[in-house]
Amino acid sequence: MSLDERLFGWLYRALARRRTRPEAASEHAVFLEDVADRLSLVASALGGRAFAVRRAERVGGVQRATLLLPVVIDAYPSAVLNMAAYHYRVAFSVRSELLGFSMAGLQATPASRAQATLLAVAATRFALERDLPQMADLLVALRPESRESYTLPATASAIDTLAYGDPLDEDPVEGVAALHATPPSNQSELVAALGGWGPALARDLPDLAPAFARHALLFGELLLPIDKAPPTLIGDPSQDAREHAGGTERKAPARDEVDVLTLRSKEDENPVVHSFEKVHTLDDYSGGQKRMDGEDHLEEQLEALEDLDLRGVIRTGQTASSVYRADGLFDGGLAGGEDDEETRRGVSYDEWDGKRRRYLRDWCTLYPSSPPCGARPEVVSERMGRVRREYAAEIKRLRAAFEAIEASRAWRSRQREGDALDMDQVVMRSVDMVQGGRVEERVYMHRRRHARDLATLVLLDVSLSSDSYVDDHRILDVSRDSLLVLGEVLGPASDEFGVAGFYSHTRRDCRWLPLKTFAEPWTMGAARLIALQPRGYTRIGAALRHGIAELGELPAKRRLLLLVSDGRPTDYDRYEGRHGIEDVRQAFREAEAQGISPFALTIASKPDASFVRLFGAGRFRTLPTPAALPSSLAEVYAQLAMGA
Template identity: 35%
Template sequence: MEELVGKLWHRFITRAADREHAEAAVSLEEVTGTVGILFRALGGDGGLEVATAEQTPYGATRGWLARIASGQRRVALAWRDAQTLRLPERIALFADRDLNRDLYLWLAALAAAEDGAPLPRAWLPRNQELTRRTLARFPGMEPRYRRLVAAHLPLRPAPDALPPEAAAQEQALRAALREPGAVAELPLAPALPEPVPLWLHPSPPLADSVAPGPDTGDADDPEREAAPEREVDRRRSAEVTESPEGRDGLLGIRMENIFSWAEYVKVDRTTEEDDSGDAARTLDDMERLTVARDNRSVASRLRFDLDLPAAGYDDLPLGEGIPLPEWDYRRRTLLRDHCRLQLMEARDAQPCDLPPALARTARKLRTQFEALAPARTWYRGQAEGSEVDLDAYLHFLTEKRHGRVSAELGLYRDFRSGTRDLACLLLADLSLSTDASVNDEARIIDVIRDSMFLFAESLSATGDRFALYGFSSRHRSHVRFQLLKGFDEAYSPRVRGRLAAVKPGYYTRMGAAIRHATTLLSAQAASRQLLLLITDGKPNDLDHYEGRYGIEDTRMAILEARRAGLFPFCVTVDREAGDYLPHLFGPAGFIVIRRPEDLPRELPLLYMRLTA
């Protein structure tokens, strides 16, 4: 009975103290696309990812009802760092849903204004300057800002009901909101003022600054790919510590210190896995994470498994390695000869026919693509040909009578096939992540292999010049570039044997592979050159080539391809690709295949649309 009464009391007092408007709430998930587009359109750093802001403790004075309802107050305010733009997971500040949505857009515009001239370091002048800068650069945002201020001020504490020092603070904040730049500094008071949700965080978490030690993780780890997806990418405070002695993971504290157990719970995730989901629930309950390494992690063993095989069992290297540059976005410089690319050919590839399971689809696609083959037509004004061009001959006689005969005049015509004058290089991601299952019968690598089979069958019907390559990597010193079909080769059983022999392995250093593909494709004399990339995830590798670094190097490689006159286009099966591919390829430079098993059928048809 006591427990029931306690639950009822907690529910009542929590609802009484709750100032949110749940019925008008807007979630970040609803507006992520719009916010990302607006942030980049207003000049924000295109490499930043939009993610959820962590709720952080906030020490402002609260009323007695709020103190009874909960212990420490936590708020989610917007902020950004070098990797992400962090916005609240949910906004229910106003009773009007449109205002809550406008607040998301305003915060994105405010964060975009940080990319510009240096800003004051103090919280109050910094946010005022950001507001002034945003309103000056984008006058269309002012009506939205004024509506937000007008709706927010009545929700703030009334200065008349506050102690003198707190009232002075509140008056200063209200003046700064109404007229950004009007307040030079915040008056001193015993407690912090109420948070300002229209501004960026006064002291954002510094979780990115925690260095967990040498990198032993791997984004291509199949066990990580198979893990259940988290609903919210939540940022938490963290610290690094030495690993406690012992492997049992038991709680090593004395009973007199039992009140500290909620602050320190040793969750040993490196030596024993738990599929029950308890670890995820424990993680959600922890406010601060302590990370330690004991050199027995799964990632370390996986990295050992990804060591290169002996030369007698590995694919055949073709020639010496090729040095390639890499873009370091932090230093904004191109590192010369930073990577080494090795052209490879499958050792055990045997000539073969098209897999029987693909024969029917291949026949249908060949029929469709044969319609793209240029028809035979008359070529006029030729220096030699199958017969005299009467129009050219009459023109010749007319010019001759007037004494104006051209020495370069062609008097013949010839009947021959036309030409589409285009070249395509298909570059496939063969990293270990493609070993993940699509369904009970196939893996991503099987889907990619079938796609390349049907792609080659289709293009061989048009006569278009095309090449097929795959890539993976193990550190910058060994970027593997798998030869499947060169431009100078015919599509033959030997090429099909190479396609049948492709297998997943290693990591995804995408920038180096794109740069070498650009060199090969640029050497083709064609009026249009299409660089088609198939992948299943972000660029990553063993070293620092992950996150923002890998994204920016890949983006620079794509920009270099465009400057060379190529048309890069990405086909991906990664459902989260919308978070980063617009920054890499532009809004119209990629397509996401929601059902990976549809890729073999969709890829040739996509090529048809791109080259029609």
């Protein structure tokens, strides 16, 4: 990446950050980015199923499993109230989604949307307060004032009645009181109610849409369900092309309703249209030879898309031209040099379809490669020297820690000889001597070398995402350094340790790079690690399952599977979004079911709620900066090895 490209990328990111964090906010403002994870957990608890939180483009609302919320709430004079508004909005949206309200079957005009939303508010609030009575008080506290500013008193009255449950003695608009008493309880009732009531509303309340807008903060608005939204190509093509030129990962602004991609029936004509990947997808495309997944999974892709953060999902004609500009950036082609004949024998693994709660049998084919070539000895010694210097303090500290662990758990009682007396046996021996029976000779405790009952396999994500930079560190470099540090720390105990890299090009071509087998000394692993180059995508599930199979063959009593990755399951045949997450989670469960302890180390600037969903609580650690990885990897290993 050249300097100007980097500068551009930096500028773009700085601008993007400013967009997510408006400057004009008061000190009481609450920003979505600070509370998104928390809110998504709250939503999932309230809804009884997983909900994601995204930034709303406009007013926002809820679309199946995604809550679209305002970037910031600054409408109230205290942070507590602003946060409470987020809470109300989340609880309300979840309930609305559970009731199934949307704009399906309705005209998407502003007036019609306001009518439908208002009517749905009445029903949703009713159900919400039945479940959570506290929400009624919260709504009173959060209710916007200034009724005087409505142009028509009838509008104020209708909103008061339906949204806040304040029916007036007289009903200025026919039917409002009746609707308040028996609001529609599902989408078809909503559509029917509006069919009868809509014309009267449009006549009596022409200002409903602008008047309701001030209440939309608490209630959002009804949205089209994602599969009903009109297919559109996203974004201004020329802008897309410009943004891609930076060669950085970027997040497209969230779009409330138009996030649907035109999937062509003949995908092969433009393979990139088919892929859900970061900008790397484009970089990786090196002409017409990319293998396509021939099967059609449009439905599933739509779901994956819904969960996706829409990072450059859509490619337009203009961006395709940038694909060609990016030619040859990576060696991520399919037929790499190491693919000799024997590696073509693939192993089939299932994949978990979380949506349907069943396995896709033999879905992925994984090819265990032969060990890649290591770096040249002078490169290895240069690099190892640097690692030893850079992490000298860490290595020393961790070595001491590991020795303490060994000492604590390697005592073996009832030995014929040893370093310490086994008090239990000594007592027994005195009893035997008094009683005159057979005298126990094994009264010592012996300190073993590192206990041989533990086997650990480290899975290293070597996909192109490991080529990205966080805090000026390339992820792959740091992952590699941490393994080198671990090797230094473990020293002779390294025969309990295996390291493998993984990447993928669709489910038909998952790769497994044995970097250090259990029998090999660390030096072999080190040389291969140092020569490692990023490639391909991140199909974590298949790699985990192969790791489980490999560990399953070992005789060790306790087996650890350590995943080092960015925590983003990604492959360009819909291994994204919820599907990818659920597959990884399932693979973790499979490991546990087989008595293997899985654990993940992820590098992310801030904790992400999706990691809990991916790996399960207590099964991962997030590192805010890559610099923390070397010591964390060894620490996590120590903890797991202790069985803590």
